[in-house]
Amino acid sequence: xxxxxxxxxxxxxxxxxxxxxxxxxxxxxxxxxxxxxxxxxxxxxxxxxxxxxxxxxxxxxxxxxxxxxxxxxxxxxxxxxxxxxxxxxxxxxxxxxxxxxxxxxxxxxxxxxxxxxxxxxxxxxxxxxxxxxxxxxxxxxxxxxxxxxxxxxxxxxxxxxxxxxxxxxxxxxxxxxxxxxxxxxxxxxxxxxxxxxxxxxxxxxxxxxxxxxxxxxxxxxxxxxxxxxxxxxxxxxxxxxxxxxxxxxxxxxxxxxxxxxxxxxxxxxxxxxxxxxxxxxxxxxxxxxxxxxxxxxxxxxxxxxxxxxxxxxxxxxxxxxxxxxxxxxxxxxxxxxxxxxxxxxxxxxxxxxxxxxxxxxxxxxxxxxxxxxxxxx
Ligand SMILES: Cc1cc2nc3c(=O)[nH]c(=O)nc-3n(C[C@H](O)[C@H](O)[C@H](O)COP(=O)(O)OP(=O)(O)OC[C@H]3O[C@@H](n4cnc5c(N)ncnc54)[C@H](O)[C@@H]3O)c2cc1C
Numbered sequence: 001x002x003x004x005x006x007x008x009x010x011x012x013x014x015x016x017x018x019x020x021x022x023x024x025x026x027x028x029x030x031x032x033x034x035x036x037x038x039x040x041x042x043x044x045x046x047x048x049x050x051x052x053x054x055x056x057x058x059x060x061x062x063x064x065x066x067x068x069x070x071x072x073x074x075x076x077x078x079x080x081x082x083x084x085x086x087x088x089x090x091x092x093x094x095x096x097x098x099x100x101x102x103x104x105x106x107x108x109x110x111x112x113x114x115x116x117x118x119x120x121x122x123x124x125x126x127x128x129x130x131x132x133x134x135x136x137x138x139x140x141x142x143x144x145x146x147x148x149x150x151x152x153x154x155x156x157x158x159x160x161x162x163x164x165x166x167x168x169x170x171x172x173x174x175x176x177x178x179x180x181x182x183x184x185x186x187x188x189x190x191x192x193x194x195x196x197x198x199x200x201x202x203x204x205x206x207x208x209x210x211x212x213x214x215x216x217x218x219x220x221x222x223x224x225x226x227x228x229x230x231x232x233x234x235x236x237x238x239x240x241x242x243x244x245x246x247x248x249x250x251x252x253x254x255x256x257x258x259x260x261x262x263x264x265x266x267x268x269x270x271x272x273x274x275x276x277x278x279x280x281x282x283x284x285x286x287x288x289x290x291x292x293x294x295x296x297x298x299x300x301x302x303x304x305x306x307x308x309x310x311x312x313x314x315x316x317x318x319x320x321x322x323x324x325x326x327x328x329x330x331x332x333x334x335x336x337x338x339x340x341x342x343x344x345x346x347x348x349x350x351x352x353x354x355x356x357x358x359x360x361x362x363x364x365x366x367x368x369x370x371x372x373x374x375x376x377x
Contacts, residue, residue: 003230006030007220008239010039011358012348014206015070015365016237021211024374028211031218037207039239040319040349041199041358048264048298050291051198055317056260056306057275057288058199061192062359066366068191074205077193080293082186086277088151095277096186097148098179105147114140118180125181129174131165148178156279160308161256161322169323172355186275194293220245237368239348241318242334250333253353255311255318260288260304270303283307321353328353345372 004020006013009032017028036042040055059082062068071077086095093104103111117140122128130153136142149165157165157173165173185192195202207214215223220240224231238245243253261284274292278284284305291301311318321327331353338346347368349356356364 003234004028004237005223005231005234006237006239008032008039008348008350009034009037009203009207009214009216010239010348011041011203011361012239012351012365013039013237014203015362016347016369017212018206018209019366019369020374021209023369026211026374027213028209029213029215030207031215031220031223033217033219033240035217036200037214037216038200038203040317041203043198043200045198046302048296048300048302050296050298050300050302051294052262052290052302052304053199053288053293054260055319056258056304057290057293058194058358059187059192059293060194060358061187061189062357063189063191064359064363067359067362070362070366071195071202075195075197075202077191078196078294080194081192082275083184083273084186084275084277085273086152086279087281088279092272092276094184095152096176096179097152098184099182100184102144114144117141118144122180125179127177127179129170129177131170131173133178152279154279156277156285159279159283159285162308162310167324172323196294198294235343235345237345237347239346239351241350242331242338242346242353245344245346246334246337249337250330252313253330253334254322254327256320256322257309257311257316258319259307259309259316261307262302262304265301265303266299267301268299270301318350321349321355323353323355 004026006017006028009030013030014037017030020026021028041058042055043051043053046052059080060077084095085092088105091105093101095101099115102115106114117138121141130149134145134149136145153165157163157168161168220238241253270289271287275286275288277286284307286306288304288306289301291298309316338344345368346352347364348361352364
């Protein structure tokens with residue numbers, strides 16, 4: 001009997017388990033150290049019947065047809081379109097920064113002048129990463145670049161990463177570019193929405209297969225000790241942090257963590273949209289209001305304030321890999337070591353030490369499955 005052990009039951013673990021169980025008709029055991037499935041995208045209904053995203057707001061969005069058609073087999077998605085506001089000098093305006101934001105912030109004359117200059121230089125619809133936008137010669141565009149950088153990006157980035165925007169990887173700072181259009185959607189992907197019964201339900205459906213067994217509250221290290229023979233004769237798909245797998249032999253990979261403070265409010269809505277960013281005020285970065293995602297009806301509401309934190313071993317969760325040259329070098333050392341191990345595969349946000357959105361975690365699992373020659377055991 002060929003066994004497959006999947007460590008971690010987030011999107012990455014669930015998808016690879018499903019493909020092995022379904023397409024190869026092989027047995028899979030998924031273990032997870034948490035007391036629930038769905039990893040970081042875990043959600044649950046609270047006492048007011050509001051679906052709460054325990055580890056922060058998760059909005060599904062993708063342009064990838066393969067990922068979309070895979071997930072749609074397990075759940076429908078609603079038509080939720082994510083919109084985000086940001087508070088600047090006490091005024092709430094929309095982000096990503098676009099022409100609407102320009103008119104919300106400045107007088108009609110100033111906004112019109114700046115818009116015309118932008119359209120002389122760039123095409124309508126252009127998306128410009130904030131650091132690239134800093135390179136301006138024109139005085140008005142220089143003013144705008146400095147304003148957007150200082151009021152929207154600088155302090156948010158410092159709070160989030162304890163680093164300045166130019167000290168973090170460009171792939172991160174370019175995630176929310178300046179958009180020279182009037183499209184107020186936070187994500188512009190072709191497909192977006194929330195699974196109609198939530199993410200936990202979606203993952204439950206993905207792993208609901210006679211060949212899949214799930215063991216919760218089970219850390220890989222203990223599981224390995226208690227099942228050494230099984231481990232020797234199985235393929236391992238590891239979606240935990242790769243440094244942990246190798247007992248931190250070369251040192252610990254750095255991550256950022258978050259703390260969420262949940263508050264129940266005795267009113268129908270707390271704020272005007274699901275997510276409001278506070279770059280400059282308070283020590284939290286944003287406030288999430290969960291009932292917007294599935295349109296939950298209640299005369300109460302639940303919000304969460306999000307506080308960035310350093311990741312501290314065994315004290316809080318690993319959330320975001322800190323991508324820079326030094327950390328990638330360290331990750332590559334682990335990757336090199338992993339090449340010596342037959343039948344162990346790393347994937348996912350922690351296993352690959354990459355800032356994957358949910359769709360990319362799914363795609364990575366599908367592509368890994370397609371790449372493995374499954375007759376190697
Ligand atoms: C705050 C926040 C907001 C986000 N918002 C979005 C969003 O809006 N849209 C989007 O597309 N993406 C979003 N993401 C990204 C999304 O969370 C990830 O893409 C997704 O969680 C990746 O799934 P995964 O399975 O790779 O990792 P995870 O979901 O983290 O799953 C890994 C699992 O492995 C388990 N595990 C780890 N080590 C061990 C071990 N030693 N033994 C047993 N089990 C172990 C963990 O308990 C966990 O359940 C967000 C991420 C964060 C941090």
